[in-house]
Amino acid sequence: MDAEAAKLLGAGLAAIGAGVAAVGVGNVFGSFLESALRNPSAADGQQGRLFIGFAAAELLGLLAFVVAMILIFVA
């Protein structure tokens, strides 16, 4: 396979990571909302933890984006 084509294919495959991270972020907010509706009075106190979970899940998706960018522009 042509090296350039392989790079672009790899970058495309890295986009799967972004999709999986979307599942993760949705899971974080979905679970939060589910439990927040069960106990709304406790929800506000957990907002910090919500965003920590969001940040952790999101970072891994962004890493997939970095891999794609490195494949296209650097490698």
Place this chain on the structure above:
Amino acid sequence: MATEEGKIDPMYQFEVQTILEGFSLGGQQIAFTNSAVWMLVAVAGLWIFMLGGMKRELVPGRWQMIVETFTGFIDNMMEANIGPAGRKYAPYVFSLFMFILFSNIFGLLPVGVLGLHPFTVTSHLTVTGVLAIMSFSIVLIVGFAKHKLHFFSLFIPHGTPLPMIPFIFIVELLSFLVRPFSLALRLFVAMTAGHILLKVLAGFVINSTNAGAGYGVLVGIPSFALMIGISALELLVAVVQAYVFALLTSLYINDAENLH
């Protein structure tokens, strides 16, 4: 990726351009760039914003209410995450939060209509890296000044079984050392990704409209509608990323201040 004829390069917006040739320092050119301009714009905007809210009126007006909402928000965050000792870090975290917020939002301003090209300062790893290193060094300095070598107990959680201590130590040390990278990378990539997406969609609008009215209606208009939605999402991301940066900084300072 070279710019080909008739192709819109979505990476062009991140190019740092020299505005004023500066001086050279150790073989490196120190110049006044568009990045520096937009940092100054963010600082100036922040200054005006704060100046309008620091009149200390007994009955706060609208402007003072906005400023006090922000300061109160950061103050609460420090209080909740670090405890009473956290209030002395509030000025640093507040400056960090507001600077990131302002540069994120100023980078999204549609001043391109007027011929000015907004430059998102936080879309460069060097800038976010320096911010992350500042936060990380505060953690190290506070940790070692306050707990001396006892700070290393941060890497061994309470109740770790004796044979597990070397492994846990290495894992915790690694996760500690990765922090500045993840902090810098998150902000940089989140801003870069959003701006590339917007420019790619803008390229769709321009190219499809140039290809003919039919393509313009079929591709250009849906792309433009999507751009409006993505712009709203980008505003949300700009705020959330500034918040996450400040939140994680406060959590890391909490580790240094209170161990665990």
